[in-house]
Amino acid sequence: MIGDWLDIGPVSQISPGNARTLPVQGGEEIAVFHTLDNQFYALVNKCPHRAGPLSQGIVHGSVVTCPLHNWNISLKTGEAQGDDKGCVPTIPLKVDAGRIYLLREAVLGKKAA
Amino acid sequence: MNAPVQFQPSDTRTGVAERLVVIGNGMAGCRAVEEILARDPGRFAITIFGAEPRVNYNRIMLSPVLAGEKTFDDIVINTADWYAENEIALVSGDPVTVIDRQTQTVVTRSGRIEPYDRLLIATGSDPFIIPVPGHELAGVVTFRDLDDVDKMLAAADKGGNAVVIGGGLLGLEAAHGLSLRGMNVTVVHLMPTLMERQLDEAAGYLLKAALERRGQTIVTGGDTAEIQGKDDHVTGVRLKDGQEFAADIVVMAVGIRPATGLAKAAGLDVERGIIVDDHMVTSDPAIMAVGECVQHRGTCYGLVAPLWDMCRALADHATGSPSGYEGSVTSTKLKVSGIDLFSAGDFSGADGAEDIVMRDASRGVYKRVIVKDDRLVGAVLYGDTADGSWYFDLLKKGEDISGIREALIFGQAFAAGGALADPNAAVAALSDDAEICGCNGVSKGKVVETIHAGACSLDAVRSQCKASASCGSCTGLVESLLKLTLGDEVAAGPKTMCKCTTFTHSDVRRLIVEKDLKLIPQVMQELNWATPDGCASCRPALNYYLLCAWPGAYIDDQQSRFVNERLHANIQKDGTYSVVPRMWGGLTNPKELRAIADVVEKFNAPMVKVTGGQRLDIFGIKKEDLPAVWADLNAAGMVSGHAYGKSLRTVKTCVGSEWCRFGTQDSTGLGVKLERMTWGSWMPHKFKIAVSGCPRNCAEATIKDFGVVCVDSGYELHVGGNGGIKVRATDLLCKVETEVEAMDICAAFIQLYREQAWYLERTAPWIERVGLAHVQAALFDDPDAVARLAARFRHSQQFMQDDPWAKRVAGDEAELHQHLAEVRPLNLEMAQ
Numbered sequence A: 001m002i003g004d005w006l007d008i009g010p011v012s013q014i015s016p017g018n019a020r021t022l023p024v025q026g027g028e029e030i031a032v033f034h035t036l037d038n039q040f041y042a043l044v045n046k047c048p049h050r051a052g053p054l055s056q057g058i059v060h061g062s063v064v065t066c067p068l069h070n071w072n073i074s075l076k077t078g079e080a081q082g083d084d085k086g087c088v089p090t091i092p093l094k095v096d097a098g099r100i101y102l103l104r105e106a107v108l109g110k111k112a113a
Numbered sequence B: 001m002n003a004p005v006q007f008q009p010s011d012t013r014t015g016v017a018e019r020l021v022v023i024g025n026g027m028a029g030c031r032a033v034e035e036i037l038a039r040d041p042g043r044f045a046i047t048i049f050g051a052e053p054r055v056n057y058n059r060i061m062l063s064p065v066l067a068g069e070k071t072f073d074d075i076v077i078n079t080a081d082w083y084a085e086n087e088i089a090l091v092s093g094d095p096v097t098v099i100d101r102q103t104q105t106v107v108t109r110s111g112r113i114e115p116y117d118r119l120l121i122a123t124g125s126d127p128f129i130i131p132v133p134g135h136e137l138a139g140v141v142t143f144r145d146l147d148d149v150d151k152m153l154a155a156a157d158k159g160g161n162a163v164v165i166g167g168g169l170l171g172l173e174a175a176h177g178l179s180l181r182g183m184n185v186t187v188v189h190l191m192p193t194l195m196e197r198q199l200d201e202a203a204g205y206l207l208k209a210a211l212e213r214r215g216q217t218i219v220t221g222g223d224t225a226e227i228q229g230k231d232d233h234v235t236g237v238r239l240k241d242g243q244e245f246a247a248d249i250v251v252m253a254v255g256i257r258p259a260t261g262l263a264k265a266a267g268l269d270v271e272r273g274i275i276v277d278d279h280m281v282t283s284d285p286a287i288m289a290v291g292e293c294v295q296h297r298g299t300c301y302g303l304v305a306p307l308w309d310m311c312r313a314l315a316d317h318a319t320g321s322p323s324g325y326e327g328s329v330t331s332t333k334l335k336v337s338g339i340d341l342f343s344a345g346d347f348s349g350a351d352g353a354e355d356i357v358m359r360d361a362s363r364g365v366y367k368r369v370i371v372k373d374d375r376l377v378g379a380v381l382y383g384d385t386a387d388g389s390w391y392f393d394l395l396k397k398g399e400d401i402s403g404i405r406e407a408l409i410f411g412q413a414f415a416a417g418g419a420l421a422d423p424n425a426a427v428a429a430l431s432d433d434a435e436i437c438g439c440n441g442v443s444k445g446k447v448v449e450t451i452h453a454g455a456c457s458l459d460a461v462r463s464q465c466k467a468s469a470s471c472g473s474c475t476g477l478v479e480s481l482l483k484l485t486l487g488d489e490v491a492a493g494p495k496t497m498c499k500c501t502t503f504t505h506s507d508v509r510r511l512i513v514e515k516d517l518k519l520i521p522q523v524m525q526e527l528n529w530a531t532p533d534g535c536a537s538c539r540p541a542l543n544y545y546l547l548c549a550w551p552g553a554y555i556d557d558q559q560s561r562f563v564n565e566r567l568h569a570n571i572q573k574d575g576t577y578s579v580v581p582r583m584w585g586g587l588t589n590p591k592e593l594r595a596i597a598d599v600v601e602k603f604n605a606p607m608v609k610v611t612g613g614q615r616l617d618i619f620g621i622k623k624e625d626l627p628a629v630w631a632d633l634n635a636a637g638m639v640s641g642h643a644y645g646k647s648l649r650t651v652k653t654c655v656g657s658e659w660c661r662f663g664t665q666d667s668t669g670l671g672v673k674l675e676r677m678t679w680g681s682w683m684p685h686k687f688k689i690a691v692s693g694c695p696r697n698c699a700e701a702t703i704k705d706f707g708v709v710c711v712d713s714g715y716e717l718h719v720g721g722n723g724g725i726k727v728r729a730t731d732l733l734c735k736v737e738t739e740v741e742a743m744d745i746c747a748a749f750i751q752l753y754r755e756q757a758w759y760l761e762r763t764a765p766w767i768e769r770v771g772l773a774h775v776q777a778a779l780f781d782d783p784d785a786v787a788r789l790a791a792r793f794r795h796s797q798q799f800m801q802d803d804p805w806a807k808r809v810a811g812d813e814a815e816l817h818q819h820l821a822e823v824r825p826l827n828l829e830m831a832q
């Protein structure tokens, strides 16, 4: 099991309400979010609208508001909320013993959820 | 104290019984034995090994023992008599050190060897100790067993200071106990919210405020660097940010780790915990495990409720009628007397999940339930937890709550009221003298009378009889009364700030000052926000309002700022940033130009452009490179131009009397002075200034937020201009004779705008809304008004005028610019 997960470090490196980025060589950059509810999510860092960097948006509830044109993107499913249509791939993530793990194959773009 | 103690039963066992050996005389181990005995008392010859030199007790009650509310005798679960009566051999104070699966025996520290047919591992957890320097000093304790409590009590007897590291359940209970025992307690918690795994931001804020009122010092976001000591005994704790706290005792309550050492050494399958199946059997069929030491379906538990279920399944299996355990949903309560707090389930705001929030500021109550697909999926309650078990029951059973949806948040009694499930009906049933608004003492009769007298909107009711005008917790009731009295005639009120509140921007600004509100979660609590943590439109607004109301005291909430203001640069369509250094009054010099040219080359900026605001804009900078770019610009004396901020942008000038044949005054010089005075100030929206040297107005001063047109006899001051989406020429505010007056009025006007306008309202729409006459009256009716406003502006500028770029260059908030790591797929390695 462990081998399928990529350890990306302790939860404390992302403060609540923030996101940090994880460039993937030859793949899509990933944004890892920490919500004010202390949940963690990972998405491809690309808004389904015009590829805005979601990591830079304001996080509220389990939604991030894209910094470019204010689309609201669900951190859980990657779906645009409300009347906007579009979806960005999510990366399965788990927190274990204070560390964040991403599903390796999803990170490498082989299998996005 | 630690000598092995044995309670040997009189040997009446028959030889046929299977030998069951239990490692761990704790809550799960003993419960499992009790469950087995209840099913088949004669089946096993039982021996229990316990590392602790005592009988089995209720560990969770150690907190009340520490707090002085219970004694050890009160919390014993099974006395020595119980072991004797059930013919259980208890070997306490002698931990098992080896499990030999080959010979099916266990060996203890004292060398005792015990054979087993079936083995049960119930070793619980070990407290985690962060390996900071000084963690081995005397006086550093954990909180797990009675010995720990005894150490804390011994320290408390001498009084003095205690530092508790960890603001989770255990840490807070330890802090509470030590504080009741007379110690001066500081809690240091790594995360910004206490008990962050159980509480959301709103409840965490209320908890922190309550503990602070009880005299505890709560440091959130505090990372321990070192435990200081003298003569091998602890003397204090130093945090990474340099803060120091004196300590006679340090309690580490930062988490637990399943105690898996024995199992691992014996070759059982272990991940975080000892892996068990649904019957609590490990990878060796002769060995079972139960309690906090196990991992079942990927989960390790740290609470007792799941243990009861595990023990049931274990006993069923061990006595030959297997039932199976399927995992548990857990709930949490904090055992600190006088603080009611409950949390259960998933409160992460799942998709399609809807939050129902109720706040009652006057009683300090916050309730949030999360509903998804007509099922309750989570609950957080603070201040009133009476309905906790009801919610938890609904949650565990997954009951359809669509029938009671409207009444759910009001609790079981209300929801059970049948007809009352319709809140309107409940309000209709209230008597006329029932109090609707507690803050202002307004009865139902009075509200209805006000509505009949013509108040047909929430806002009208608020202003005419004051109901719901203070904290807003009765807004729902007033809305029901409007509906009942007027039906569809209810008029929509003025626009509220956003969907999270029923208050308008003006209400919120007024109430922040009136009620002395100092933090975003506090505003949300006291003004009954309908969402747990606001939205992308109210968070930035509240952050600004608080910053404006409490200069110097309020700590800016970076997470409530739009990216441009968080990164001090303008985000571009491709996710890069543009950087605009300040050029005071549009003036520059070779040194600045050279530095800009160097930056453009060094960072390969694809474009540099003269802006419409008389300065240079460098495009295409990556967020990682921003601090380095700023360092180079800072080195040439340049600071942030705030081209990204709801703040002063540029002061545009023309050449003026220095050079121009028509110039009447030194417009360039005045522009520079105005920019030096006003830069850095946060405002409701962006703010632009211009100074033209004569009425030809080459600096376009009459389409600026504040414009100066110099004339022979002095300075015409113009306000409320806008050259953007909707062009608006300025209004003439007044005419003055000296530069000093022009500067004072500029400062006063900005402060008035800062204090009164709504967030994201530029001066043009603001003046259209309130009228030029209002602005003139506020500035000039009272001869001291300008001086007072200007003084407030200058006071707040003391705290604003430090270059945000320089702070980042110095390493502030570095994580905003850095990637977490980089993934290189070829070797699947992580690299910084």
Ligand code: SRM
Pocket: B570, B571, B572, B578, B580, B609, B610, B611, B612, B613, B614, B615, B617, B643, B649, B650, B686, B688, B703, B704, B721, B722, B723, B724, B725, B726, B762
């Ligand atoms: C860079 C610049 C254009 C240029 O190359 O000249 C510019 C660029 C942007 N303007 Fe502007 N405006 C620039 C001068 C102006 C001017 C001219 C001026 O200031 O004299 C105006 C009209 C005057 C005025 O503001 O009244 C102007 C009216 C706007 C507006 C409309 C504002 C309004 O109240 O109607 C917006 C939209 C907004 O702010 O919401 C806007 C928004 C923007 C934004 C910030 C769009 C955005 O949100 O990303 C652009 C940022 C680009 C970037 O990354 O730098 N820009 N913008 C100018 C920067 C000036 C500076 O040095 O700081």
Ligand SMILES: Cc1cc2nc3c(=O)[nH]c(=O)nc-3n(C[C@H](O)[C@H](O)[C@H](O)COP(=O)(O)OP(=O)(O)OC[C@H]3O[C@@H](n4cnc5c(N)ncnc54)[C@H](O)[C@@H]3O)c2cc1C
Pocket: B023, B024, B025, B026, B027, B028, B029, B049, B050, B051, B052, B059, B060, B061, B062, B063, B094, B095, B096, B097, B122, B123, B124, B125, B143, B144, B145, B170, B173, B259, B262, B290, B291, B292, B293, B301, B302, B303, B304, B305, B307, B333, B335
């Ligand atoms: C102060 C405090 C307050 C708590 N409050 C709550 C609460 O309010 N609600 C809640 O649900 N939970 C609470 N808990 C958690 C709860 O106590 C535990 O979940 C529960 O005790 C776990 O039971 P267990 O049998 O797995 O472990 P334990 O109760 O710890 O029992 C394990 C026993 O095994 C012994 N042992 C370990 N290794 C060996 C060995 N090699 N040989 C022999 N013996 C060994 C240990 O000494 C220990 O006595 C609290 C815990 C603490 C410490």
Ligand code: SF4
Pocket: none
């Ligand atoms: S005019 Fe429009 S496109 Fe041009 S800089 Fe301003 S906002 Fe951007």
Ligand code: FES
Pocket: A047, A048, A049, A050, A051, A052, A066, A067, A068, A069, A070, A071
């Ligand atoms: S790119 Fe995200 S909203 Fe347009």
